[in-house]
Amino acid sequence: MFRFVAVRLVQGLLVLLAIYAVTFFLVAATPGSPFSTERAIRPEILAQIEAFYGYDKPVGERFVTSVSNALRGEFGPSAVYANRSVTDIIAESFPVSLKLGSLALGLALFLGIPVGIIAAVRQNSWLDYVPMSVSMAGICLPTFVMGPLLALVFGLIFELLPVAGWFGPEYVILPALTLGLYYAAYFARLTRGGMLEMLNQDWVRTARAKGVSESTIVWKHCLKGGLIPAITFLGPALAGIISGSFVVETIFQIPGLGQWFVKGALNRDDFLILGLTVLFAALIVVMNLLVDIVQVALNPRLKYE
Amino acid sequence: MNEQHAAVTSNLSRARHPILRAFAILSLITSAGLLAACGSGERFTDEAARDGILLFGNGSEPKGLDPHLVTGVPENKIISALLEGLIAYHPTDDLQPEPGMAESWESNDDFSQWTFHLRDARWSNGDPVRASDFVYSWERMLTPELGAEYAEMLYILKGGEAFHQGRTDDFSTVGVKALDDRTLQVTLEGPAPYFLNMLKHYSWFPVNPRVVEAHGGMADRQSGWSTLENYVGNGPFVLDDWVTNQIIKVRKSPTYWDRDTVKLNGVNFYPVENVTTEETMFRGGRLHLTNTVTPDKIPVFLEKMPGEMMIEPYMGSYFYRINVTRKPFDDVRVRKALAYSIDKKLLVDKVTKGGQIPATGFVPPGLKGYETSDAAEFQPELARRLLAEAGYPGGRGFPDVEILINTNEAHRKIAEAMQAMWRTELGVEIGIYNQEWKVYLDSQSSLDYDLVRAGWIADYAYPSTFLDIFTTGNGNNDTGWSNPRYDALIARARTAATEEQRMAILQQAEAVLMEDMPIIPIYWYTRTYLKSPLIEGWHPKVLDNHPLKYVSLKAPPMPDAPPPAE
Numbered sequence: 001m002f003r004f005v006a007v008r009l010v011q012g013l014l015v016l017l018a019i020y021a022v023t024f025f026l027v028a029a030t031p032g033s034p035f036s037t038e039r040a041i042r043p044e045i046l047a048q049i050e051a052f053y054g055y056d057k058p059v060g061e062r063f064v065t066s067v068s069n070a071l072r073g074e075f076g077p078s079a080v081y082a083n084r085s086v087t088d089i090i091a092e093s094f095p096v097s098l099k100l101g102s103l104a105l106g107l108a109l110f111l112g113i114p115v116g117i118i119a120a121v122r123q124n125s126w127l128d129y130v131p132m133s134v135s136m137a138g139i140c141l142p143t144f145v146m147g148p149l150l151a152l153v154f155g156l157i158f159e160l161l162p163v164a165g166w167f168g169p170e171y172v173i174l175p176a177l178t179l180g181l182y183y184a185a186y187f188a189r190l191t192r193g194g195m196l197e198m199l200n201q202d203w204v205r206t207a208r209a210k211g212v213s214e215s216t217i218v219w220k221h222c223l224k225g226g227l228i229p230a231i232t233f234l235g236p237a238l239a240g241i242i243s244g245s246f247v248v249e250t251i252f253q254i255p256g257l258g259q260w261f262v263k264g265a266l267n268r269d270d271f272l273i274l275g276l277t278v279l280f281a282a283l284i285v286v287m288n289l290l291v292d293i294v295q296v297a298l299n300p301r302l303k304y305e
Numbered sequence: 306m307n308e309q310h311a312a313v314t315s316n317l318s319r320a321r322h323p324i325l326r327a328f329a330i331l332s333l334i335t336s337a338g339l340l341a342a343c344g345s346g347e348r349f350t351d352e353a354a355r356d357g358i359l360l361f362g363n364g365s366e367p368k369g370l371d372p373h374l375v376t377g378v379p380e381n382k383i384i385s386a387l388l389e390g391l392i393a394y395h396p397t398d399d400l401q402p403e404p405g406m407a408e409s410w411e412s413n414d415d416f417s418q419w420t421f422h423l424r425d426a427r428w429s430n431g432d433p434v435r436a437s438d439f440v441y442s443w444e445r446m447l448t449p450e451l452g453a454e455y456a457e458m459l460y461i462l463k464g465g466e467a468f469h470q471g472r473t474d475d476f477s478t479v480g481v482k483a484l485d486d487r488t489l490q491v492t493l494e495g496p497a498p499y500f501l502n503m504l505k506h507y508s509w510f511p512v513n514p515r516v517v518e519a520h521g522g523m524a525d526r527q528s529g530w531s532t533l534e535n536y537v538g539n540g541p542f543v544l545d546d547w548v549t550n551q552i553i554k555v556r557k558s559p560t561y562w563d564r565d566t567v568k569l570n571g572v573n574f575y576p577v578e579n580v581t582t583e584e585t586m587f588r589g590g591r592l593h594l595t596n597t598v599t600p601d602k603i604p605v606f607l608e609k610m611p612g613e614m615m616i617e618p619y620m621g622s623y624f625y626r627i628n629v630t631r632k633p634f635d636d637v638r639v640r641k642a643l644a645y646s647i648d649k650k651l652l653v654d655k656v657t658k659g660g661q662i663p664a665t666g667f668v669p670p671g672l673k674g675y676e677t678s679d680a681a682e683f684q685p686e687l688a689r690r691l692l693a694e695a696g697y698p699g700g701r702g703f704p705d706v707e708i709l710i711n712t713n714e715a716h717r718k719i720a721e722a723m724q725a726m727w728r729t730e731l732g733v734e735i736g737i738y739n740q741e742w743k744v745y746l747d748s749q750s751s752l753d754y755d756l757v758r759a760g761w762i763a764d765y766a767y768p769s770t771f772l773d774i775f776t777t778g779n780g781n782n783d784t785g786w787s788n789p790r791y792d793a794l795i796a797r798a799r800t801a802a803t804e805e806q807r808m809a810i811l812q813q814a815e816a817v818l819m820e821d822m823p824i825i826p827i828y829w830y831t832r833t834y835l836k837s838p839l840i841e842g843w844h845p846k847v848l849d850n851h852p853l854k855y856v857s858l859k860a861p862p863m864p865d866a867p868p869p870a871e
Contacts, residue, residue, distance in 0.1 A: 030743075030744065031743070031744045031747040031748070032741075032742075032743030032744045032745075032746055032747040033743070033747075034743075036743055036746040036747055036750070037376060037454065037746070038746065038760075039376065039454070039780075039781060040750060040779075040780025040781045040783075041454050041780070042456075042457060042780060043780075044449065044469075044470060044471075045449075045452050045453070045454060045456060046452075048449055048450060048451075048452035049452040049454075049526070052452060052526050077527060080368055081366075081368050081369065082368060082369030082371060082374055082375075082526070082527065082531070083369060083527055083528070083529060083531065083532050084549075089549070092549060093549070093550070148581060148585075151582075151585050152585070155585060155589045156585060156588055156589050159589060159590070162589075162591065163582065163585045163586060163589055163591070164575075164577060164582050164583075164585070164586050164591065165551065165552075165575075165591075166551060167551075167552075250578065250579050250582075251579060251581075251582055252582070253550070253551070253575070253577050253579070253582055254550075255548060255549055255550035255551040259550050260550075263366070266741065266742055266743075267742075267743070268743040
């Protein structure tokens with residue numbers, strides 16, 4: 001187990017380094033710079049600004065400095081937003097995204113898994129057709145449609161909930177629903193698939209023939225194995241929810257990481273782009289590792305090695 | 306317990322299956338949350354109006370609040386609440402000077418030397434505002450190491466350019482001097498009767514020297530003086546809270562010299578970039594003002610809420626730059642043909658829909674003493690003739706060229722309309738391609754384009770803010786065009802003896818620009834936004850500078866107040 005985790009961590013670090021290098025050189029090769037503006041800056045002013053941020057040095061030298069800073073956890077100042085370091089930005093906005101992501105994931109699991117189980121147990125009944133049709137619609141309905149729709153209904157028509165901001169508990173409901181419902185649909189379908197696979201096994205038929213009760217079959221024998229596809233999806237889902245909530249954060253004006261990622265890319269704020277890319281990559285690496293561990297714990301046929 | 310709660314609880318007790326029970330609990334929590342969120346039922350905007358807090362949609366997150374380091378409009382709106390220059394914004398007329406830190410002023414006969422008499426004013430930390438604070442601030446702006454992007458604005462000061470470009474490091478050679486604590490003398494490179502208008506721009510605003518020195522010094526780009534904890538201003542409001550991407554709160558300053566005039570207790574600036582979200586917030590009673598409106602919705606709002614949909618003139622030009630270094634645009638007849646074949650009225654009526662004015666020249670109307678050019682009117686017959694003379698009769702043989710736009714639906718729609726008009730009127734086929742903002746800027750400045758969409762908003766109300774950009778070598782020219790006659794006229798305007806002569810020379814310069822047509826004027830801007838009827842003291846302004854100290858909010862009736870007696 002220890003060896004497995006250690007090996008995966010080293011692999012993860014190498015992946016992070018590779019992602020950092022690719023991102024750095026891709027950003028460096030993109031036309032434009034963080035300092036280009038609609039109103040031209042005089043060349044002598046531009047030179048001063050570039051020197052301040054180290055852009056007067058060759059790309060290779062900048063990369064070495066950047067990596068050594070990143071290894072110490074320093075990603076430098078934002079090249080666009082005055083008085084803000086990338087670390088400050090992450091420290092300020094990550095908890096917001098984490099809170100929104102966790103709530104959305106909680107909602108997705110709480111809704112998606114039971115719906116998937118019921119649909120599998122009651123296969124080919126209305127308890128299967130209705131939730132699965134709804135979940136298919138949920139998957140097809142992107143968050144940029146669902147978000148404004150919820151805002152319109154609960155914010156504008158009924159005036160029940162605020163449609164933008166992050167000021168109190170009531171501000172969390174609509175964005176968490178928008179994000180959570182989308183993933184709930186995925187979890188429902190994955191759980192249904194997993195459970196059906198288990199319920200159609202020969203030994204389940206044998207157990208039924210021997211008179212084992214249906215609830216024992218479902219809860220005691222099939223649930224663990226039936227949840228494996230959903231659990232496999234849990235890691236990417238959490239990383240995706242936290243890192244992929246750009247649209248939801250923009251629609252509901254939430255001061256999380258997603259907004260910064262969009263701003264970083266549009267402003268060509270190189271330091272910010274690098275810092276956020278590494279953070280998201282690290283999240284995905286760690287989540288996948290955790291999922292692997294849980295999978296092995298649930299399915300002894302898989303070995304750590 | 307209300308009926309809804311009773312029903313949910315009853316369902317819960319009947320739910321024996323653990324999953325169903327979990328569902329029932331979830332529904333209970335959700336309903337409780339929704340009911341709790343309902344609150345008193347009073348709209349946020351009404352509640353805020355009663356508290357004297359203006360809820361202001363400000364577009365995007367400010368890149369900073371240091372007036373010497375920022376360049377944007379969202380920053381300007383907040384900085385103008387926190388700081389005040391020598392001359393302030395007039396509440397109704399952008400062309401009028403309003404006393405700010407300067408109580409009075411006078412100039413010599415040719416407007417090249419100005420003396421400002423400062424009032425007894427204080428910074429928010431209690432320091433007196435001194436004439437030397439302005440000297441320090443302008444020295445900071447012109448210090449090359451700071452890298453202030455708007456430093457060029459101060460080149461009008463005698464010796465300002467030489468100091469900024471490092472030809473001297475002696476700031477006493479620059480034309481600004483504190484004669485005593487309350488008197489500031491300014492000497493300019495030449496006559497500038499419009500200098501007072503320039504002073505309204507935030508690049509001329511003062512910063513508190515003691516505070517700046519305490520947090521990194523004059524030339525530090527990452528100076529901590531302008532953060533939430535350290536900000537010291539001299540304006541009508543003080544910085545109270547700043548949560549990134551969320552809110553900036555300013556509250557009435559207790560130390561401001563004219564605090565009795567300030568009616569608002571505060572302003573909450575919301576950096577809402579998404580136009581749909583902003584509009585939903587306004588309609589849901591969460592904003593008193595939006596930053597903008599989606600063009601497609603303007604006709605709907607005009608019909609449904611005419612008292613709230615604002616369309617006001619704005620001193621800016623929307624135009625296309627032409628790369629005159631490329632064929633076929635090196636031929637002035639082709640450039641003119643493209644410019645004359647655009648039916649701008651149709652374009653603003655059917656595409657932009659925001660009441661924009663079809664542009665017949667480059668400098669927008671509304672500048673005192675300046676006659677608007679009519680050189681770029683819609684003349685399709687002449688356009689076809691010119692194109693034929695250039696060797697492309699009916700568009701035959703016209704090479705493949707493209708319009709470059711930055712990624713934005715509004716720009717695409719305009720480009721498509723232009724494309725269609727050129728196809729119809731001239732028979733030429735012109736493509737469209739878009740690039741992300743920074744890439745687009747790079748392509749434009751390196752002349753890597755055929756035609757590119759552009760916009761220019763006045764920094765101050767005077768024709769030179771528009772015309773100066775097309776002089777040879779100007780970093781904003783970006784067309785490859787150069788005309789010595791134009792450069793000479795712009796230079797001559799700077800030293801004209803009288804205001805009438807200066808305006809006449811500038812008009813001649815614009816005529817030269819329109820004769821060579823390195824640009825295609827399309828429309829003059831308007832500001833379109835939604836405004837609550839609760840707002841008072843907010844007037845249309847061509848530079849969109851609304852001094853918040855004159856703005857107030859009408860208190861709405863209390864939600865549970867009895868109806869008025871008949």
